[in-house]
Amino acid sequence: MKKTRPSFECWKCKRTFGQVVELEGDPVLSLECPYCGAACKVDLAPYQQRVVEVMKDGASGLGEIRYELPDRIPTSEPGDEAPTQECRTR
């Protein structure tokens, strides 16, 4: 378990709140703003960095995924994903 407590900025009321999250598995988090109660979706995928370790024998092993999180992580409204062009052809 990799727990951390970054700060998130609510997309609705723009206030910042800290929340303990586990950085494991799915990088998409569903949070709730403690101020206005808005559901906040956070995609941590852009902050992922896979650490590749090079062994002594030259083989590179697949390292663990690390997160480089900014001081304030922006959130977005759930279900408000911008539809991709492919999805709009119907």
Ligand SMILES: [Zn+2]
């Ligand atoms: Zn809020």
